[in-house]
Amino acid sequence: MPEEDRRFIRATNAEAREIKRRALMKAALASFVERGYDRTTVSAVTKAAGESVGTFYLYFENKLQVYRSLYREALEMLRRHLEEAMRKPHPTVTGEVRALALSYLEFSREKRDYYLILSSQHLGQQDFINDGFLKDRLDTEALALLKMIDRILRRGIDGGEFRRHDTWKTTMIFWGMMDGLLLLNERSNLALSNSGLEDLVLYSVDLCLRGISIS
Amino acid sequence: MPEEDRRFIRATNAEAREIKRRALMKAALASFVERGYDRTTVSAVTKAAGESVGTFYLYFENKLQVYRSLYREALEMLRRHLEEAMRKPHPTVTGEVRALALSYLEFSREKRDYYLILSSQHLGQQDFINDGFLKDRLDTEALALLKMIDRILRRGIDGGEFRRHDTWKTTMIFWGMMDGLLLLNERSNLALSNSGLEDLVLYSVDLCLRGISIS
Amino acid sequence: MPEEDRRFIRATNAEAREIKRRALMKAALASFVERGYDRTTVSAVTKAAGESVGTFYLYFENKLQVYRSLYREALEMLRRHLEEAMRKPHPTVTGEVRALALSYLEFSREKRDYYLILSSQHLGQQDFINDGFLKDRLDTEALALLKMIDRILRRGIDGGEFRRHDTWKTTMIFWGMMDGLLLLNERSNLALSNSGLEDLVLYSVDLCLRGISIS
Amino acid sequence: MPEEDRRFIRATNAEAREIKRRALMKAALASFVERGYDRTTVSAVTKAAGESVGTFYLYFENKLQVYRSLYREALEMLRRHLEEAMRKPHPTVTGEVRALALSYLEFSREKRDYYLILSSQHLGQQDFINDGFLKDRLDTEALALLKMIDRILRRGIDGGEFRRHDTWKTTMIFWGMMDGLLLLNERSNLALSNSGLEDLVLYSVDLCLRGISIS
């Protein structure tokens, strides 16, 4: 049978299955981000992925499970992205914090959809979407991130770069500030140019760091 | 039909109409915040408000319009709340900024539902929810708020409290930071105690102000 | 607006509502009997009843509930039908039993659909269809019917018509026999003419009664 | 593909084929009886039989055909079971009829699933399930069974055990009665103990026979 007569590709091995799964998740992600959970229809997702409805249910238990898979994945990606940035050596702790901030900014741009899934999380009050598992996961990951920042700040104190202070508070402020700025940028038409946002982020970091810096 | 058979009150004057309208909006707000827009049903809202479905459509064009009305209202309330805080005289500009921050915090607690409507706005990328009108309004109000902060900062410079710097950037950072902290508090189980949050907010303000303060 | 432009009738009072409800139940009954529970679609039922799908759910919680309602109703109708037959005075107990048998036969003909709903009950092993409530109801009603027969037989003994024997056993045999004959008639193409079945039923009653009659 | 990678057994000869076929039918029977025709899924049947979906369609045209095969088989089994009982010599015709009744009872217990398939047949008004072929078959077999009983009764008359009467009617009554009692037992919670049912069956036979016996 000529290749072009084929209506669909049979995923017979693990790899092929994974490709289809990814295609479906990708389409789902795009829709969740563009239209939100409830307005995302399974049928539209499959159409976008070039699969049939039935196929969707071959790969996912139901609509909610894809959402959760995506959420978990986003969380994981963010963690990896930030860890990556931390791996490089930095002469000063100040530089390290700046790098972390830029890395988050980068993530929000390079993996915009994943970032949006994560940031829409307060939509997550809607507890139908967040079972205990996801909540725990979220807390664990978020906590890990915050602790990472906290450790950096402590190092700054130990190294004499920062004055002695409540690092945990500063950590939360850093994180909240970053989130807040990205959100502000995201939602408002006041939206800044790319370089503008980068500028702003660095400026904010400097502002805060100055507040805790020695001399 | 004899008067005593009527189960409902006929709103013949503006005041009575307004009461019904408020009841419906209140019920809608509660549901939007608890269940989200899509999972809020008109029928449930009217039931909660003790009105009939038909009545709903007498007072609102459709479901979306109530949402928009609530959003506008929330925006307006926030503006008034902050303006109120600004009306009192403050010996130092630093104190004024602190008061502003605390006022926002207060709003997020006293008018929690309205605050949540505003903060879920990034859900609002979903453009079905944001027509041009709402977007303009949002921008106008948000801009007004930001400008208010900017003015305060400029006054701080003029009065010699702050060093000369890009106040607009600082403004955005202030706003983003506040939003970010409230969000962080809202979404995470790490949630702080009441006094803890207040503390954190003041701490963050101080941190930033120290960054722009003279001496 | 001229009468013929009306798309539907608004059931505003209890009576009108009842009429619609009946129409839906009737259509559902016909379909359940003809096609079985699973192959009965709500949409087909509503179409047959001249109503819309939504209307169906205005009158019934779901498909299963209509089925249960019909089942309950059928049970109730059968009981009333047989009681009616028993109300008339009968010179002999033998005559009374014959009348009862004929009454059941009559029911199976006059209310064929209801009879079929009842008789398909062993389909009811499928416990999804029979909740505790229905089962209890069924047992109660069935027991009442059987007891009714038992009482008659006892009266026959007391009156000297029948010899002393285990009336409960005979009762079960009577009932089983009737059911069995109607079923045999229903399912086989051997099907008897109307008068043939009547004949057979009376013959079977006589046969059994002779077995317990004195002399 | 190397031999050892094969997870399945290739049925290359008639015997191996028959084994697979039986496994599928057995699983199907269990499901039909437990869940009913419509709620039986091909996929569940194959899973239970340890075969793949595709294999199912290798052995059966479709779902309906298995059902029909099972039905035919059940009919055949019942006939053989009863014939078996008739093969033994019986001193009296009365004893023979009793033996026949007990044999049917035995069948309903030993081959419960097959018995249930047969007895749910009035579900079979649903003509999707009964094509002409099955109907004819049913009639032929049923008729054969009935004729067998009829012959016994005639022999009873000829032998002077029973009085002269319409044996065909009695035959139908016998059959209906048996079916009715088993059904009554099956569906009601009033359900009798094992010995109770046996008792009842024999009692019913005696009752009827007394009605046609010569003094």
Next chain:
DNA sequence: CATGAATGAGTATTCATTCAT
């Protein structure tokens, strides 16, 4: 003005059957 019955398009999910491997 107020009501709530009626509508029917819309959506998640299932499952018999096919067919490339």
Next chain:
DNA sequence: AATGAATGAATACTCATTCAT
């Protein structure tokens, strides 16, 4: 022969909105 991935039609149920009363 055997497999099981893929298909998509089918179906129960929901809900925003209308409009006769």
